[in-house]
Amino acid sequence: MNRSDGRPRRLARIRAQLAFLCTGILLHSAAFLLWVWFSLTAAFAPRGAVVPLVFAAAATTGVTWLQRRRFAAYADTDIPRTAPVQGRNELERARRRLATSAYWRQLGYHQLAGPVLGLLETVLLGLWLGSIGGITLYAWYWLLPRDWGFSQWADTDGWLFAVAGLAVLPCLRPLTGAVIRLESVSAAWLLGPSRAEELERRVADLAERRAEALAAADAERRRIERDLHDGAQQRLVSMAVNLGLARATLTDLPPEARAVIDEAHRAAKEALDELNHLVRGLHPHVLDDRGLDAALSGIAARAPLPVHVTVDVAERAAPAVEAVAYFVVSEALTNVTKHARASRAEVVAERAGDTLRVRVTDDGEGGADPSEGTGLTGLARRVASVDGTFAIDSPRGGPTVITVELPCTLPSAL
Secondary structure, X not given: OOHHHHHHHHHHHHHHHHHHHHHHHHHHHHHHHHHHHHHHHHHHOHHHOHHHHHHHHHHHHHHHHHHHHHHHHHOOOOOOOOOOOOOOOHHHHHHHHHOOHHHHHHHHHHHHHHHHHHHHHHHHHHHHHHHHHHHOHHHHHHHOOOOOHHHHHHHHHHHHHHHHHHHHHHHHHHHHHHHHHHHHHHHHHHOOOOHHHHHHHHHHHHHHHHHHHHHHHHHHHHHHHHHHHHHHHHHHHHHHHHHHHHHHHOOOOOHHHHHHHHHHHHHHHHHHHHHHHHHHHHXXXXXXXXXXXXXXXXXXXXXXXXXXXXXXXXXOOOHHHHHHHHHHHHHHHXXXXXXXXXXXXXXXXXXXXXXXXXXEEEOXXXXXXXXHOXXXXXXXXXXXXXXXXXXXXXXXXXXXXXXEEEEOOOOOOO
């Protein structure tokens, strides 16, 4: 960067600093005088202090908004907004706003820190004007009439002010920058959210983003399930039917050709079975159409051992929650079939308030350990993705009980 580029930037920075000082004096003075007016009204006319109180409360919010704009425009500082107050109407929102710690921090900034900062800004602005006026004193000397007292006074002591202006002016820019940084720190502390409020807002943002990610993943699974069901699955069905017709009607083919047709027909049916299993694993269509009861009953019907299913869900949970419950039961019964050596199993799904509780029990040999790679770790992670809890009780010799509790309602993104 050459000097010609740096000089306009320095001048623009100085103009922004002076604008920051001028607007700060106006806003701090206005807020302080507003509170003085309210205090005098409350002291001398207590019965009529309600209207000034409401006006002062609203004005505090308005001045806070102006201060944020001032810091953003002239100090390149973004003061975060506090969380909005919810209410049925404006009066209720105002009443709740008065009860928040954020409002009283803002009031403390305007009425306690504001006057001190305004006085500091006034002194600093006076030094700017005085130093510039001292440096340009002799220019005014030649412009003003000679019979003015100012001109006569400048003849004797004007050089002292010119020297003082030249000495003070180089110090004003860093001094102004220090004051602006001081104000930025105090404003961020008092006008912005507290650390607890900021952490709470971050947690809410993360929960909302996670809900959006879960919704997007669930929608993608549904899309893939529809594409497979309407596309590849239908073509496999058509191919299996055609191969079956060819095997039944083309009886005069050589044995080698019939063997090829038989093998292709068997492979098509196996591929169709695998695709059906894959589609159910992505997102079962019956879960959307008929709910959790029918979907869990379908899993039990396909299991190679007797499974008793009890579903007591008066009101359906969120779609993503139902999907998690379905996959928990599906994976749990798969583990029972592969590892438990059980003769029967039981699935119970019930809703208690805003919690969906799912319990899978088997009479197998027990000893299930999530660290052994039986899919239980993946189940726990999937349950945790919707803020659910996962517990397993599997002593040696059985029985094994898997209990999952899921929130029925999730953020609005779901």
